[in-house]
Structure formats: C-alpha cells, structure tokens
Amino acid sequence: MKKKIVTIGGGTGQVPLLSGLKDYPYDITAVVTMADNGGSTGRLRDELGVLPPGDAMKCLVALSDAPNMLRTLMNYRFEDGGLKGHSMGNLLISALEKVNGSFSQGMHEAARILRVRGRVLPSSEGDMRLNIHLRDGSVLQGETHLDDHPHVRDIGIDHVTLADSVQAHEETIHAIEDADHIIIGPGDLYGSITPNLLVDGVAHAIAASSAICILVSPLTNKHGHSDGFGVGNYVRSLEVHIGEGRLDYVIANTMSPEESVLEKYESAEGKGSLVIPHEQEMAQERSYRILAGDFLSRQKHDLSKGDALAATRAFIRHDSAKLGAAVAYLIDYGGSDPFDIV
Numbered sequence: 001m002k003k004k005i006v007t008i009g010g011g012t013g014q015v016p017l018l019s020g021l022k023d024y025p026y027d028i029t030a031v032v033t034m035a036d037n038g039g040s041t042g043r044l045r046d047e048l049g050v051l052p053p054g055d056a057m058k059c060l061v062a063l064s065d066a067p068n069m070l071r072t073l074m075n076y077r078f079e080d081g082g083l084k085g086h087s088m089g090n091l092l093i094s095a096l097e098k099v100n101g102s103f104s105q106g107m108h109e110a111a112r113i114l115r116v117r118g119r120v121l122p123s124s125e126g127d128m129r130l131n132i133h134l135r136d137g138s139v140l141q142g143e144t145h146l147d148d149h150p151h152v153r154d155i156g157i158d159h160v161t162l163a164d165s166v167q168a169h170e171e172t173i174h175a176i177e178d179a180d181h182i183i184i185g186p187g188d189l190y191g192s193i194t195p196n197l198l199v200d201g202v203a204h205a206i207a208a209s210s211a212i213c214i215l216v217s218p219l220t221n222k223h224g225h226s227d228g229f230g231v232g233n234y235v236r237s238l239e240v241h242i243g244e245g246r247l248d249y250v251i252a253n254t255m256s257p258e259e260s261v262l263e264k265y266e267s268a269e270g271k272g273s274l275v276i277p278h279e280q281e282m283a284q285e286r287s288y289r290i291l292a293g294d295f296l297s298r299q300k301h302d303l304s305k306g307d308a309l310a311a312t313r314a315f316i317r318h319d320s321a322k323l324g325a326a327v328a329y330l331i332d333y334g335g336s337d338p339f340d341i342v
Helices: 014-021 039-048 054-062 068-075 088-100 103-113 150-155 170-178 189-198 202-208 231-242 259-269 279-283 320-332
Strands: 003-009 026-032 119-122 130-134 139-141 157-162 181-184 212-216 249-253 289-293
Touching (some): 003 320, 014 054, 014 320, 026 170, 039 054, 054 103, 103 119, 119 170, 130 150, 130 189, 157 189, 170 202, 181 320, 189 202, 189 231, 202 231, 212 320, 279 289, 289 320
Parallel strands (some): 003 026, 003 181, 181 212, 212 249, 249 289
Antiparallel strands (some): 130 139, 130 157
C-alpha cells in the first residue's frame, strides 16, 4: 500500500517539493492556503467572487503528468490587454469553480484534465482573509501587504490572524488524519504556512495525528518577517499552533548560493538572510532531528513579464530532485545518497 503524504503550504514553495516527490510511489495530497489576494489571484477573487486559484494552480502543474505543452499553457501569463497579468491556469480554475459550483469540485476536474498524480485541496473553502499585526500594534488587512507595504519592512510583523474564522475543508481534515507523513513548507512563514494553521481544525488535526511530521526549512529570511531567524525560530513559530515537540524532523539546507546571487538577495533583504543551521544549533538538545544537506537549486529562474508580483518572488530556491530524495530518505530510510541526520 502506498504511503500517504500530506504537504501543507502555499504555491511557489510547494512546487519543488511536489515536483521532487511526484515520481516516488506515494499517495500525495497537497494542502494550499486560500488567503492570497494579490496579483492575478486577487483580481479574480474580487471581480468574480471565486476562491484564490494561484497557489492551487501551481501545485496542480507540479503534480501533472500532462504533456509539456499543456503544463506550459497553464503557466502562461498574458502580458497585454484586458487579461494582462492573468495566467491561463488561474482563469481555467476560476472557470471550473463557476461551472462546478464549488472550488473543490473545480479542482477535481482540473486534476482530471491535467492528469495530476495526487490531489490538491484547499485548507478551507471559506472567505479566508489575512490580518497582519505589526510590532507597533497596527494592523494591515490582506495577504498582498506582506510583500508590498513599506510598514512591513520598517516596523516588522509580530503575528498574523484571520479576519474571520473559517472552517477547514472536510477532505483536508480527512487527509491529515489518514496521513503517514505530514510535510510543512517550504514557503513564506506568514503568507504560505501559518494561514493554513489558523484555519479551524487544521492545527488540531496535525497535533492529534500519529503521522511523522517534517518541516522543510526556508532557504532565506525576509526583511520585516523573519530577520535573523534560524531553524529553531521557525520550529517554535509552528509549535505555537501544532504543539511543542510535534515536529519530528527538519530538512535544512547548508549550502550558500553563488556570491553574486547572495549579494543581490542581501541587498534587498539584509545581511543574515540565509537560513543555515549553525554548529551550536546542530549540537543543542531538541525534540526534533535535523536532516542537513545541499538542497539548493543552481537553475536560473526566469519570471514572466506579465507577472505583477515578479519582484517579490524568491530567486533562491530548493532543488526539486534533492528535496524529493531527502523526503524519500526520511520516509523509507533507504535512499541511495547518504544524508547527515543530527
């Protein structure tokens, strides 16, 4: 029987993880946040009253066995005219939601069309809106402000909440309850990961599950979000929601990118942007074990000219094959490449 894997996060962060796991013999369910309200997704949400399709679309394409041209078409982003900024995949998923009467049913149809190897589920089908609480006590409304509001960088984020309580999608809770392994991340702490854990029922289901729980640590920190964070800071941020000691493993990168790439990133995010576990952190007593290695992608990532949020998307990313191999090693303890687990 295939081992059941549930991944929890957003779109961009989950793509290398899902791409890396797709060819392994696992039953994969990707759970995605529904708090996004920026770019093409935000416009469709406001104009059509649909749930945000962007993160789900990215995960569908990552798990797709469809011909390359169809996957390329789903990622195509219009650069001109009234559709400028919209991706073909976002439009398709929004149309399928309208035709089928619900987001989840639309996703099932999209998965069938794209020959998806696994499932992609929303954490909630409620009207999920994010409140960003800054360290001075002020509150910004909307996930889009995480990347485009100067107060986030100048003042910094204290925590995030949902504007209104929303219930977890029933299939999502069942998937978590049935999972053998739960993988959280990689992705933005406040934009991709935490919103899922704020949905009523999700964090409790993870805490109550007997599944092995794995965190894929982010490669980099974001100014105003997680300045100076190490692996332990991310663990403690999750433990607030899922309970102390719930994480079993953390997959952490130990390799630095090329100096020119690092300098470019640090000019935007500040020194100490890399999240690399130090010797002291590796040696300290903790409830989880760290699988350390080189999980950095060396591939150059080109961004579409029609992508309104291109400037905010990370260009230091995980390598899908390395990440998939690391997860498979933890799941099966039989990978061909040795990993350093501390």
